[in-house]
Amino acid sequence: xxxxxxxxxxxxxxxxxxxxxxxxxxxxxxxxxxxxxxxxxxxxxxxxxxxxxxxxxxxxxxxxxxxxxxxxxxxxxxxxxxxxxxxxxxxxxxxxxxxxxxxxxxxxxxxxxxxxxxxxxxxxxxxxxxxxxxxxxxxxxxxxx
Ligand SMILES: [Zn+2]
Numbered sequence: 001x002x003x004x005x006x007x008x009x010x011x012x013x014x015x016x017x018x019x020x021x022x023x024x025x026x027x028x029x030x031x032x033x034x035x036x037x038x039x040x041x042x043x044x045x046x047x048x049x050x051x052x053x054x055x056x057x058x059x060x061x062x063x064x065x066x067x068x069x070x071x072x073x074x075x076x077x078x079x080x081x082x083x084x085x086x087x088x089x090x091x092x093x094x095x096x097x098x099x100x101x102x103x104x105x106x107x108x109x110x111x112x113x114x115x116x117x118x119x120x121x122x123x124x125x126x127x128x129x130x131x132x133x134x135x136x137x138x139x140x141x142x143x144x145x
Pocket of ligand 1: 030
């Protein structure tokens with residue numbers, strides 16, 4: 001897993017309960033969905049990484065992803081079941097987007113044996129985050145799944 005010649009395919013796990021966190025406000029473009037995302041570590045922490053992947057859906061949607069436990073995504077407007085969703089290939093993942101403005105907000109597994117309890121959050125929806133300062137990590141999803 002520390003072999004840097006290979007892409008990192010580690011399935012993310014929940015951070016330690018006492019790890020530092022930061023909570024960000026997020027919304028889709030039209031505002032139909034608003035939610036708070038608590039990230040650990042905070043995105044401005046030197047150890048924080050954001051995944052940029054070249055798989056077919058990430059490329060098209062421009063996802064920049066972090067992984068948080070489901071309970072660290074809390075909706076203040078709308079709800080996960082109000083999103084439109086899309087899945088493909090193995091159909092293990094639901095890709096959630098706003099049915100009005102089309103913003104691609106998050107991804108969750110619908111297979112309890114795959115990525116359980118983790119939400120992949122598109123940081124492009126987060127307010128007050130300067131994308132240029134993020135520590136992007138390249139994921140070679142095109143050649144993995
Ligand atoms: Zn919207």
